[in-house]
Amino acid sequence: xxxxxxxxxxxxxxxxxxxxxxxxxxxxxxxxxxxxxxxxxxxxxxxxxxxxxxxxxxxxxxxxxxxxxxxxxxxxxxxxxxxxxxxxxxxxxxxxxxxxxxxxxxxxxxxxxx
Amino acid sequence: xxxxxxxxxxxxxxxxxxxxxxxxxxxxxxxxxxxxxxxxxxxxxxxxxxxxxxxxxxxxxxxxxxxxxxxxxxxxxxxxxxxxxxxxxxxxxxxxxxxxxxxxxxxxx
Numbered sequence: 001x002x003x004x005x006x007x008x009x010x011x012x013x014x015x016x017x018x019x020x021x022x023x024x025x026x027x028x029x030x031x032x033x034x035x036x037x038x039x040x041x042x043x044x045x046x047x048x049x050x051x052x053x054x055x056x057x058x059x060x061x062x063x064x065x066x067x068x069x070x071x072x073x074x075x076x077x078x079x080x081x082x083x084x085x086x087x088x089x090x091x092x093x094x095x096x097x098x099x100x101x102x103x104x105x106x107x108x109x110x111x112x113x114x
Numbered sequence: 115x116x117x118x119x120x121x122x123x124x125x126x127x128x129x130x131x132x133x134x135x136x137x138x139x140x141x142x143x144x145x146x147x148x149x150x151x152x153x154x155x156x157x158x159x160x161x162x163x164x165x166x167x168x169x170x171x172x173x174x175x176x177x178x179x180x181x182x183x184x185x186x187x188x189x190x191x192x193x194x195x196x197x198x199x200x201x202x203x204x205x206x207x208x209x210x211x212x213x214x215x216x217x218x219x220x221x222x223x
Contacts, residue, residue: 040215041215042118042201042203042212042213042214042215042216043157043201043203043211043213044213045210045211048210058210059210090156090157097209098209099144099145099164099205099209100145100162100164102147102159102162103147103159103211104159105156105157105158106156107155107156108155108156
């Protein structure tokens with residue numbers, strides 16, 4: 001049972017470098033999400049996609065971009081990493097974005113920008 | 115602004131009962147979720163409430179009062195494995211989930 005697979009699991013990145021966090025789901029879910037989780041703060045939505053071919057901005061989109069070329073994949077790119085982007089990043093998915101649909105999370109990607 | 119409040123940390127004894135409260139102020143309401151997150155792991159779904167009242171699922175129950183903007187998660191017969199953070203989240207009028215910072219629950223033998 002795979003569910004949602006994220007890669008890499010952890011990464012140390014020099015400031016200014018470009019980085020793509022990969023996310024793949026095998027549940028054929030329409031909606032996918034990228035969150036970041038920082039100590040003392042709730043999960044914050046970076047970008048989302050309600051269906052393949054569409055994306056939207058969440059609460060904290062600056063410095064990040066996403067694409068949704070197909071149902072399964074939803075990569076998150078940091079164009080030029082900064083130390084404030086040090087965080088745990090969770091990819092998630094749900095059947096649709098409708099209320100009541102459970103959101104399932106990947107195992108997370110720990111990113112440190114130095 | 116939108117806000118979800120829950121206690122930062124709680125301590126309870128193995129075998130006991132604990133209630134974790136969550137209050138919310140959001141633009142619209144389309145349901146409230148509780149998730150469990152063990153340290154270093156992903157959040158996992160516990161419960162969903164959209165109507166007022168109590169939803170029971172084994173040792174865990176979740177209560178919702180929409181008029182008061184209030185929910186609680188009740189954990190019975192606590193086990194050491196229940197040591198985790200418990201996250202409250204509300205789906206707003208735009209169908210976006212607004213998350214609380216989580217309550218770290220420490221279980222002592």
